[in-house]
Amino acid sequence: MARNRFNSSSSQEAELPKAKINKESLNKISGLLKFLKPYRTKFLVGMIFLFLSSLTALAFPALIKVMVGNAQGNPSDYSFLPQTVNEIGFLAFGILFIQSFVSFFRIRLFVEVAEKALADIRKETYFKMITLPMNFFANRRVGELNSRISADLSQIQDTITTTLAEIIRQVILLIGGITLLIITSGKLTLFNLSILPLIVLAGVIFGKKIRKISRDAQDKLAESNTVVEETLQGIGNVKAFVNEAYEANRYDKSLREVVKIAIRGANYRGGFAAFIIFCLFGAILGVIWYGSVLVESGALQVEDLLAYVLYSIFVGAAMGSFPDLYANIQKAIGASERVLEILDEENEAISIHESENQIKEKIQGSLSFKDIEFAYPSRKEITVLNGISFDAQAGEKIAIVGPSGAGKSTIAGLILKFYEAQKGEILFDGKAANNYALTDIRQQVAIVPQDVILFGGTILENIAYGKLNATKDEIIKAAQQANAHRFIIGFPEGYDTVVGERGVKLSGGQRQRIAIARALLKDPAILILDEATSSLDSESERLVQEALEILMKGRTSIIIAHRLSTIREANKIIVLDQGKVVESGSHEELIKNEEGLYKHLSALQFEV
Structure with a gap:
């Protein structure tokens, strides 16, 4: 699959598709x-x-x-x-x-x-x-x-x-x-036109062959480049299994195929070039020869022949x-x-002008799902959510748990109106989501995802993404609440530290805390935590969990979690399985159900 994707990309870069x-x-x-x-x-x-x-x-x-x-x-x-x-x-x-x-x-x-x-x-x-x-x-x-x-x-x-x-x-x-x-000369023009069809026909035949060989060469070169890419990306595995010789032979074999195709292409291009040179100079020689005969017979002047040759060059260059x-x-x-x-x-319905995206209607924080059925538009045959219903009052913590593929993250996407449900409705403060402006919902809902994407600017700019007009004092306060201020000022440039593409200069816990600071700055009515601590070590999880407690305080929180230890204090836990709600209640209520999925998931995580 990786090779096919790479070939496709390389071919697209090498030669853009043509349209009729x-x-x-x-x-x-x-x-x-x-x-x-x-x-x-x-x-x-x-x-x-x-x-x-x-x-x-x-x-x-x-x-x-x-x-x-x-x-x-x-x-x-x-x-x-x-x-x-x-x-x-x-x-x-x-x-x-x-x-x-x-x-x-x-x-x-x-x-x-x-x-x-x-x-x-x-x-x-x-x-x-x-x-x-x-x-x-x-x-x-x-x-x-x-x-x-x-x-x-x-x-x-x-x-x-x-x-x-x-x-x-x-x-x-x-x-x-x-x-x-x-x-200038009708006779010479007729003579010229007589050899034109032969040149055009040869050009069409050779051109098709050469283009096909060029495409084959590009594909083979893309394959050889893929070998390099895969080897360098997995260099640790190559060295661990002592497969340097194997990879070298694989690359050498691929390059030999490229050379073989290139030589075949050179044969066609050389033959075509030889043919064109013969025809081109043969045509010029023929015109001068026949023109000289006409000059000799008095049917044409020398200056007319010279002008004719120059015009022939113009016409030939244009046609070529x-x-x-x-x-x-x-x-x-x-x-x-x-x-x-x-x-x-x-x-x-979003404007590219900031002034047109201001909040017009406040959301207090109540959220309801009413018999939601949903399938992704690209996979309409697979129902991801089937009759999902739950209520979250303003300020409540609602946890959503379940095995992978149960539809947990899909609920987050529906709250943010990334997608529209096929059946049922979502309510904010008892009012249908479709009655709110799309910008009103997204301006008042924040998400802290598992995989935090940071932009290539500074830490200050990344935090300010939650509120573009925030002052530096507001940004620093948000960072302090998110347990991020201490590690930020530990960098030589402090808040002006450039985090690099996708935040690769920061650890997972540090990126999570910047995302939390960003969400704090946004001050949302509804907060979505999409497995925000699942990939962190114990120390990072503790710092992030402390920051999350501050972030969740006083606002409706939808917590999507694999680690059940992080959701014990939730007001309500909703257990999903295969797109349906199979259980709901508090931790104490659900853990008592010996046959329940929540109890089973707890046992798997050694949480009794």
Whole structure:
């Protein structure tokens, strides 16, 4: 499984999927054009400069033709052009200066428009993503979503800044070049066109083979990279079992497969390159040869032949660039479709503006579940909660216990409205949860999870995440109540200590106490403790438990626990099994039931 995931990720990074270009796909991506509207004036000016740049490029072969003709004593028929070689040379440099000028502003304007439009798309995609419901994230990997914002949008950016402009430029050069080829010499043009189908057919056949071999090489290279990744991640096991030689042989075998495919690909690429070189230079040689025959017979002037060769180079270069440009457009359409999938998702009723997420209706702390039935949207056939009912009065401690998979953590997700129950209702202070604003519920419910995620900032910033406008004194007070202040000031930088990605510089107990300080700062009406002490050592558990007692004081607490010793003082203990409430009562009441699940779980933990 690890290998498959890695291969998929690597392939995605190496080559973005392509989409077919048709009316349906073009209609889909038209949704992104709205991001260009604020910058349409600059975009149109850039297009004008692009058009001028292409036209000036087509003028050079004509000027060279006139210059060479005049040098040979064959004056041009173009009366509007200068008739001396020096004057034509000065005119050519003047046009070259104009082309350089418009090319600078073309690139400058396209890059500005693309960067600003892409920044807008990135912002909207990110804002949309963070306001989507939890079910959206349950069905997708973080790497995949990150790729939408990075790789996919970078592909769209490249298309707007480079590919789109280059396609228009090459189309102008192609159409203009072919037109001028026909005007210059119809006979040479027919001769040129006769060998074109052969080159195109060879390009299609070789191109497919080369692309397939490239993909195979990428997959095999991804496999070899997986060997490295797995070996380094499990280096302790490798050394403990003295399997260095085995891993070395495995990597060597994988690399040999990569080399074998690469050599096969080199054969195809070499053959294709040889064929193209023969056809390309053969075509130029043939044109010059046939053109020389026409010059010799008096059917063509030398300057016309020179102009024809230059226009042929323009046309050939334009045609040669279209396969890559077309592939880039396919990638951009595919990338656009994936970004639009996110933008078209239905988000939660949460604003990205803090002022619009203020608490409008206070919750005192009473909580009720009434006949709740729930199955995760991604696994609708599996009922996780089946007819769950319980009441928690404001300020009470309600413990929820049961074996793994009984549905304990699902209850926490439903309280926070991460998901909607299929049947039944949840009440806050006797009022249906759906009658509250989503932000009102989440602003007044706090959770301390088992696996605390800390952001890559400072300890101060991580605690302040519970209340973004908190003063430093409030943060320090929360840390003191959470038994975190002492270890924080023990760091050289104190509260300005950077905790690192996922808080890896802190122990589990320290992270838990920062999470408790964060929850204290939030001052919620309802507190959820989702196995907050299950993975701690005895000393850390004692410190965290003391902090939790302060945190739970005066507020409704829903305690999800494996360690039954931590919930003896709960007002009510609800025992879940296979999504149903099988027992409820105080510790003293439940421990007396010899046949009960609670008694059985207590015995397993040696709690009599």
